[in-house]
Amino acid sequence: MDPYLYNLLIIIFILVTVILIMAGAIILIRLLSARNRRLYRQKAEEWEDIFLDYLHADLSLEKACRRMSGEKRYYWLWHFFAPYLEVLRGTDFEKTKALCRELGLIEHYRVKLRRGRTPARALAARVLGALQCRDSVPEMLPLLRSKNPLLVQAAAQGLARSGEAETFLPAARALLGHTFFTYEGVTEILSCFGKESCPLLEEGIKTEAKNLPDPHQSPDGRVPKRRPRRGEADPSVLVSIMTDLLGYFRCPGSLTLLGHLLEKADDEITVHVLKAFLRFGEVPPDFDLKPYLQHRYWVVRNFSAQVWKFTGDRHALPLLEDLLSDRNWWVRFHAAEALRSAGEKGRNILVEQTEGADETSAAISSYVLNRSEVLQTL
Amino acid sequence: MSTWIIVLIFYNIFVLFYFLGINGFYLLLVIISYRDLRFLRTAERATDRSRSFRSEFYKPLSIIVPAYNEEATIAQTAYSALSLRYPEFEVIIVNDGSSDGTLQVLQEQFNLENSARDYRQEIPCRHIRGTYTSTDYPNLVVVDKVNGGKSDALNAGINVSQFPLFCNIDSDSLIDADSLLKIVDLFAKDWRIVAAGGTIRAANDCRIEDGKVTEIRLSPKFWVRFQIVEYLRAFLFGRSGWSSLGGLMILSGAFSIFRRRAVVETGGYRIDTIGEDMEMVLRLQRVMKKINREYRVVFLPDPVCWTQVPENYDNLQTQRRRWQRGLAESLFGNFEMFLNPQYGSTGMISYPFFLFYELLGPVIEITGYLVFIVSIITGILNPPFVLLFLTAAILLGILLSISALLMEEIYYRQYPRLRDILTLLGFAVLENFFYRQLHAWWRLKGLLDVMFKKRTWGTLERKSFSAAPQSSGKRQP
Numbered sequence: 001m002d003p004y005l006y007n008l009l010i011i012i013f014i015l016v017t018v019i020l021i022m023a024g025a026i027i028l029i030r031l032l033s034a035r036n037r038r039l040y041r042q043k044a045e046e047w048e049d050i051f052l053d054y055l056h057a058d059l060s061l062e063k064a065c066r067r068m069s070g071e072k073r074y075y076w077l078w079h080f081f082a083p084y085l086e087v088l089r090g091t092d093f094e095k096t097k098a099l100c101r102e103l104g105l106i107e108h109y110r111v112k113l114r115r116g117r118t119p120a121r122a123l124a125a126r127v128l129g130a131l132q133c134r135d136s137v138p139e140m141l142p143l144l145r146s147k148n149p150l151l152v153q154a155a156a157q158g159l160a161r162s163g164e165a166e167t168f169l170p171a172a173r174a175l176l177g178h179t180f181f182t183y184e185g186v187t188e189i190l191s192c193f194g195k196e197s198c199p200l201l202e203e204g205i206k207t208e209a210k211n212l213p214d215p216h217q218s219p220d221g222r223v224p225k226r227r228p229r230r231g232e233a234d235p236s237v238l239v240s241i242m243t244d245l246l247g248y249f250r251c252p253g254s255l256t257l258l259g260h261l262l263e264k265a266d267d268e269i270t271v272h273v274l275k276a277f278l279r280f281g282e283v284p285p286d287f288d289l290k291p292y293l294q295h296r297y298w299v300v301r302n303f304s305a306q307v308w309k310f311t312g313d314r315h316a317l318p319l320l321e322d323l324l325s326d327r328n329w330w331v332r333f334h335a336a337e338a339l340r341s342a343g344e345k346g347r348n349i350l351v352e353q354t355e356g357a358d359e360t361s362a363a364i365s366s367y368v369l370n371r372s373e374v375l376q377t378l
Numbered sequence: 379m380s381t382w383i384i385v386l387i388f389y390n391i392f393v394l395f396y397f398l399g400i401n402g403f404y405l406l407l408v409i410i411s412y413r414d415l416r417f418l419r420t421a422e423r424a425t426d427r428s429r430s431f432r433s434e435f436y437k438p439l440s441i442i443v444p445a446y447n448e449e450a451t452i453a454q455t456a457y458s459a460l461s462l463r464y465p466e467f468e469v470i471i472v473n474d475g476s477s478d479g480t481l482q483v484l485q486e487q488f489n490l491e492n493s494a495r496d497y498r499q500e501i502p503c504r505h506i507r508g509t510y511t512s513t514d515y516p517n518l519v520v521v522d523k524v525n526g527g528k529s530d531a532l533n534a535g536i537n538v539s540q541f542p543l544f545c546n547i548d549s550d551s552l553i554d555a556d557s558l559l560k561i562v563d564l565f566a567k568d569w570r571i572v573a574a575g576g577t578i579r580a581a582n583d584c585r586i587e588d589g590k591v592t593e594i595r596l597s598p599k600f601w602v603r604f605q606i607v608e609y610l611r612a613f614l615f616g617r618s619g620w621s622s623l624g625g626l627m628i629l630s631g632a633f634s635i636f637r638r639r640a641v642v643e644t645g646g647y648r649i650d651t652i653g654e655d656m657e658m659v660l661r662l663q664r665v666m667k668k669i670n671r672e673y674r675v676v677f678l679p680d681p682v683c684w685t686q687v688p689e690n691y692d693n694l695q696t697q698r699r700r701w702q703r704g705l706a707e708s709l710f711g712n713f714e715m716f717l718n719p720q721y722g723s724t725g726m727i728s729y730p731f732f733l734f735y736e737l738l739g740p741v742i743e744i745t746g747y748l749v750f751i752v753s754i755i756t757g758i759l760n761p762p763f764v765l766l767f768l769t770a771a772i773l774l775g776i777l778l779s780i781s782a783l784l785m786e787e788i789y790y791r792q793y794p795r796l797r798d799i800l801t802l803l804g805f806a807v808l809e810n811f812f813y814r815q816l817h818a819w820w821r822l823k824g825l826l827d828v829m830f831k832k833r834t835w836g837t838l839e840r841k842s843f844s845a846a847p848q849s850s851g852k853r854q855p
Contacts, residue, residue: 008766015773022780023803026787030796119420126424153567154424161426185566187435244435329496330540367494 044080051084054099055092065102074108078127081105085130097131106133113139122154129158137164144174152178153189160192168197169204172241176233187241191248198251201242205257208242211235212264240272247276259284267297274303283310293319298328305334309341317342321349324361332360336368386749386758393746394767400735401774407619408781414622415614415679415789422680425563437543437562438466439635442535444528445549446474451686453487458552458589460515464559468517471549472535475525484520488512493519495538501646503533528631529647529654536646539638548632550686552581552589557681561635570674572640572662575629576681577613579792580606582689591684596798601694603805604813605687610802611782614679621677625728628708629675631655633683640666640673651711653704660712663724680790695820702824703832705737740821747815772810779806 047068054064081100088096100106106128113124113136125143128136140162143155156171168190175186190197212235243261246254258273265273274292277283289311292304305323308316320342323335339346353365441459445452452471459469473481484490490510497509504526512518523534532546543565547553557576564574582602585593597603620626631654641647644665647654659675666673688694709732716733718725750768753759783802786792793799 002760002763005762005766008763008770011770012766012773015770015777019773019777019780022777022784026780026784026799026803027796029784029787030791030799033791034796119417119424122421122424126426130426149567150421150424157426180568180570182437182566182569184435184437188566191435248435332496363494363496370494 040076040079043076047080051080051096051099055095061095061098061102064099068099068103074105077103077105078109082130093132097133100131106131106136110136110139113143118148118151122150125151125154125158129161132162134162134164137162137167141167141170144170145178147178149179149181153181156189157192160189160194163194163196165193165197165200168193168200172204172238173233176237183237183241187244190241190245193245195249195251198246198249198254201246201249201251202254202257205239205242205246205261208235208239209261209264212239212266212269214264236266236269240269243269243272243276247272247279250280255280255282255284259287267300270295271297271299271303274300274307277307277310278303281310283307287311289313290316290319293323298326298331301326301331302328302334305331305338308338312342314342314345317346317349320346321353324353324364325358329364332364333368336364340368340372383756383758386753386756389745389749390753390759393742393749396735396742396746397771400739401771401778403731403735404615404778408615408778410622411615411618412781412785414618415785418678418680419789436465437565438468438541439464439558439562440535440539440541440544440638441467441469442532442539442544442546443469443471443549444474444531444535444546445471445476445480446525446528446531447476447478447480448549449476449479449483451550452480453483454586454589455547455549455551456484456488456518456589459547460518461555461589462553462558463555464562466541467558468519468539468541469515470519470521470535470538472521472523472531472538474523474527474531481520481522485510488518488520489514490520495519497538499537500642501533501536503530503537503646506534506538509538527649529649529651532654533646533649536638536641542638543635544638544641545633545635546631547683548685551578551632552586552591552684553633554682554684555590557633557683558635561678561681564676564678565635565637568674568676570672571637571676572666572673573629573634573636573659573675575617575634575677576683577617577679578609578630578632578683578685580609580687581684582686584684594792594794596793596795596801597689599689601691602687602689603801604809605694607779607782607802607806607809609687610786611779613677614782614785615778617677618679620728621675623723623727624674625723626675626677627660627724627728627732628656629659629677630683632685633681636662643669648711651704651707652700653706653708656704656708657711660708660715660724663721664712664715667720682792695823698817698820699824699827702737702740702821703828705732706825706828709733709737737825740818740825743815743818744822775810775814776807779809782806 050059050064050067053059054061059067077100081096084096085093097106109124109127110133112120113128116124121143125140128140137159140155140158143151144159146152146155152174156175159167159171171193172186172190175181175189181189239261243258246258255277258276262270262273270292283289289304289308290313292300293308293316295301295304301323305320308320317339320335320338323331324339326332326335336350339350347369350365350369353361354369356362441462443452443455443459445455448455456469456471471484473484490512493509493511495509495511504524506521506523508522510520510522512520519538521534521538523531526534535546536544543562545558545561561574561576565571580597580602581591582599583597584591584595596606617626617628634655636658640662641658644658644661648657648661651657663673663675688697709729715721715725715729717730721729750759750764754761754764780803783799783806787799793802
């Protein structure tokens with residue numbers, strides 16, 4: 001036989017075999033997954049009864065553990081407990097954690113965290129974080145120095161959920177320095193640290209503020225941006241994030257600190273401080289909003305217009321009126337909203353503007369007045 | 379030996395190497411994407427999504443839906459977009475000068491009123507006649523503009539949009555409820571990402587309620603089934619593989635998300651091309667490179683967008699010819715990327731691959747069949763060899779399609795019944811016997827359209843998600 005034909009026949013034979021194996025694998029996977037789903041459903045139903053009896057104190061920890069033990073598929077156990085861990089608080093949460101510990105779930109994932117492969121370690125960090133396993137914090141901290149962003153993220157989330165506030169700054173620095181996370185992404189993860197991190201946030205702002213360049217040194221007040229080296233967190237970004245979180249948690253007593261921070265703040269930090277005031281719903285005593293209503297950066301003007309309602313400063317009304325013809329729609333909108341909320345005087349300004357020569361001011365004034373009427377009728 | 383015989387011999391050798399090259403590369407993509415999908419699944423398990431998007435620290439998003447003569451589907455598309463699970467978003471429907479009742483349907487369904495929304499024309503687009511907001515849905519904005527084609531409608535939508543990210547979806551498409559969360563999560567995790575896309579699946583004959591796919595069913599229609607296998611192949615190992623290699627050149631126009639600022643920097647969508655989705659992705663990469671900014675274009679297979687795929691021969695042919703024209707325009711319009719090491723994998727691997735295998739593939743494939751026949755007649759090739767070679771080629775094609783089905787089965791398992799997956803297995807075999815050849819023929823016709831500068835979108839039958847075919851639309855480029 002021609003060797004070419006012979007080789008082709010061998011190739012065809014191999015291809016047919018591979019195709020048949022793959023087709024068989026597809027069918028097998030489908031059947032196995034259906035079986036596994038059925039088995040898990042049965043197990044979950046069984047476990048649910050035992051678990052609820054245990055939570056209602058009808059069953060002791062030992063008995064519940066004995067009836068649930070024997071399951072070595074820890075991922076199934078995690079899958080079962082995960083939704084409960086999201087919603088349970090206080091004693092119920094602690095009881096669930098005790099049961100997970102007794103079932104060997106915590107130990108299994110602690111071993112995975114130390115010795116597993118990357119995906120297993122990341123999952124372990126998630127599980128131990130959800131179980132608020134503080135004794136695994138020393139094992140999670142080294143993951144923050146990993147070169148793999150997935151591990152850094154999982155460790156930061158795990159630490160945040162385990163409620164170990166002391167690890168806030170290392171987690172923040174790792175996320176900013178070792179991953180490509182955006183500002184929002186980092187803040188989102190750090191927000192999981194919860195209100196307990198307030199004292200650390202204040203302390204962190206005080207410390208990091210010392211590393212900030214002085215905006216008054218540059219002629220236009222803009223601080224030149226320097227891209228941080230890999231592994232390094234930009235102090236300005238770190239301060240902005242902590243400022244955002246102070247506002248998000250409404251940390252008591254931190255308004256004065258934020259007021260002082262404004263003195264050293266660049267444009268970005270100023271925006272975040274004003275956002276924090278918005279979240280607090282108040283401003284520090286003796287805070288003068290007027291310079292910010294005339295700020296060169298539209299985002300600052302925008303937030304200042306929103307913050308105005310907490311100051312109620314009547315002297316600032318002419319500045320708000322000027323902002324009705326601002327280049328930016330959002331600034332105009334929020335200035336008009338501020339005037340609308342300023343009582344009779346502010347409303348009169350808006351009505352006057354609707355009949356004025358400036359089309360931009362007239363349009364936004366009519367829009368806000370009409371909108372308020374629509375809202376009132378709803 | 380005559381010159382013709384020598385030419386035939388060389389062409390046969392060329393076809394053989396071409397065949398080995400394309401299939402070898404596809405097999406490589408299968409392996410790469412298999413690894414990538416496995417990583418994505420483990421990463422998804424380790425990601426605490428319950429904590430995502432709970433705080434206020436997310437990126438708000440604008441969803442832009444260009445609509446031209448879409449009265450049959452527009453209301454459902456709008457409801458689907460408005461019901462998405464995402465903390466803060468706006469839906470911008472751009473009525474691109476429809477001649478049917480698209481705007482009226484929107485006015486009746488959503489109680490529209492004139493909007494005071496201001497916008498800057500950051501990128502050129504044709505005249506916007508008016509913007510409307512809904513009294514029922516505060517995050518719905520309808521833009522009514524003079525007809526200018528899909529790209530122009532998208533540009534108008536971008537001008538009116540106010541959020542840092544925008545997502546464009548086709549008006550005959552529905553997005554899975556969690557898709558936006560999954561895809562925007564990518565943008566939160568990597569500041570370098572300028573564009574990202576998800577998988578497109580066929581919605582034909584699926585159960586759709588309130589603008590959501592509530593039951594996934596395999597369409598009984600012949601042409602749709604072929605396309606399902608084709609889409610699985612294209613997305614699960616095609617785009618996944620290219621994304622892993624860092625050489626993604628196309629994101630589906632039916633569902634992709636972009637960083638608004640980056641798109642504005644490119645000058646928006648080009649209105650003189652019909653392959654605006656691919657052209658944008660390529661130009662985005664060129665501009666980012668020129669302004670020396672780090673960037674990434676990524677594909678995530680899990681976020682799913684459901685779309686109506688053509689159900690008959692004529693519509694499918696029209697669509698594929700248009701795609702081929704779009705491919706040609708996008709490649710020639712960004713030719714500086716070809717074998718340019720500055721563009722990394724895109725310039726050195728993807729671009730040449732798309733040029734030689736995707737664009738010129740149909741020419742080589744069809745002439746290859748003809749040359750085989752001539753070679754048998756002239757005795758250059760013996761019939762058993764040709765027969766066995768074609769059998770091997772067909773088996774390789776089947777292997778690639780079944781690989782995609784295997785990935786689907788391991789990672790996503792969207793079709794709930796075993797019968798569905800067995801049917802798709804059958805179609806993965808069947809498509810190699812005439813669908814692929816037909817597809818090559820349509821693509822060849824698309825290339826001829828480019829040569830003869832044919833520029834229309836062609837007539838496409840639009841169908842309501844739950845009703846019989848209704849209107850037909852002809853989009854002007």
